[in-house]
Amino acid sequence: xxxxxxALFLALVLLTAACGPAPQxxxxxxxxxxxxxxxxxxxxxxRKLSYETGETPDLTGLVINAxxxxxxxxxxxxxxxxxxxxxxxxxxxxxxxxxxxxxLPITVTxxxxxxxxxxxAVEEVKDSPVKGKTFFWLGSSVTYGAESEGETxxxxxxxxxxxxxxxxxxxxxxxxRYKEQSYCDRLDAFLKSDKKPGxxxxxxxxxxxxxxxxxxxxxxxxPDFMTDPELFDTNTAFGAMEYIIAVAKRxxxxxxxxxxxxxxxxxxxxxxxxGLREIAGKWGVTVIDMxxxxxxxxxxxxxxxxxxxxxxxxxxxxxxxxxxxxFEEALIH
Numbered sequence: 001x002x003x004x005x006x007a008l009f010l011a012l013v014l015l016t017a018a019c020g021p022a023p024q025x026x027x028x029x030x031x032x033x034x035x036x037x038x039x040x041x042x043x044x045x046x047r048k049l050s051y052e053t054g055e056t057p058d059l060t061g062l063v064i065n066a067x068x069x070x071x072x073x074x075x076x077x078x079x080x081x082x083x084x085x086x087x088x089x090x091x092x093x094x095x096x097x098x099x100x101x102x103x104l105p106i107t108v109t110x111x112x113x114x115x116x117x118x119x120x121a122v123e124e125v126k127d128s129p130v131k132g133k134t135f136f137w138l139g140s141s142v143t144y145g146a147e148s149e150g151e152t153x154x155x156x157x158x159x160x161x162x163x164x165x166x167x168x169x170x171x172x173x174x175x176x177r178y179k180e181q182s183y184c185d186r187l188d189a190f191l192k193s194d195k196k197p198g199x200x201x202x203x204x205x206x207x208x209x210x211x212x213x214x215x216x217x218x219x220x221x222x223p224d225f226m227t228d229p230e231l232f233d234t235n236t237a238f239g240a241m242e243y244i245i246a247v248a249k250r251x252x253x254x255x256x257x258x259x260x261x262x263x264x265x266x267x268x269x270x271x272x273x274x275g276l277r278e279i280a281g282k283w284g285v286t287v288i289d290m291x292x293x294x295x296x297x298x299x300x301x302x303x304x305x306x307x308x309x310x311x312x313x314x315x316x317x318x319x320x321x322x323x324x325x326x327f328e329e330a331l332i333h
Contacts, residue, residue, distance in 0.1 A: 042104075
């Protein structure tokens with residue numbers, strides 16, 4: 001028995017010798033009195049780096065060290081959060097530390113673009129009165145859905161009512177031919193392509209906010225007897241509107257609609273709306289007027305925060321909960 005215990009003891013001694021002494025925790029060296037600060041080091045990121053719009057930033061877990069030229073370190077230096085609230089365009093949390101600014105990248109989900117407001121969540125209507133009809137949409141970023149992941153009232157109507165949606169929309173474009181890719185240019189090109197549908201039941205055009213940058217080139221509304229598309233000055237906004245209406249009626253002989261944005265804060269857009277109303281009267285065009293509808297625009301600050309990504313572009317929720325009923329009223333009979 002004694003032999004067995006001795007052998008076990010020797011084995012333990014040899015194992016300890018082979019492994020060596022237990023490692024000692026390395027001590028952090030404090031900077032000397034003449035040391036020069038070099039940089040900040042983020043030792044630990046905040047636990048929360050994913051947010052929804054409107055949330056308050058949380059830096060719990062953030063640890064920052066200060067490094068000096070002599071190898072010294074000051075651990076867990078104090079810092080101050082500069083970002084007060086998570087907005088739709090917030091890309092990072094800004095922190096002030098030792099008079100230096102640090103940006104901590106985060107991901108932000110716009111609340112109005114959550115899956116519950118998406119096209120996938122839209123339920124189809126049984127016995128739709130417009131099922132199988134074709135709606136043609138011409139516009140720019142608002143029609144495309146630049147801040148709503150490409151989903152707008154055009155797509156929601158398509159799925160909800162079984163409508164064939166043709167969406168010809170390019171962000172940043174204008175009605176008039178101030179530059180390339182105008183509505184007029186794209187409509188002309190579309191009509192020459194093999195994408196052109198043989199029949200359209202409704203033609204819906206966006207009153208572009210982009211034309212406000214050319215407020216001195218809006219042009220004039222022509223007399224009632226002028227209806228030939230070739231007579232309109234498509235280098236002006238009003239001429240472009242009349243050209244688009246005339247071409248749509250010539251090609252498809254269908255109802256034509258124009259829709260406006262709600263007020264954008266730009267007086268020039270109000271001038272465009274006034275011109276559109278006059279043109280609509282001449283041509284018998286329906287205006288889906290979100291600009292002048294006071295009841296429609298009487299929403300709370302919380303609703304506006306949910307519905308709008310910025311002053312011009314809705315979120316999915318904005319298109320679905322706010323704009324869609326307005327379009328259903330005009331388009332679904």
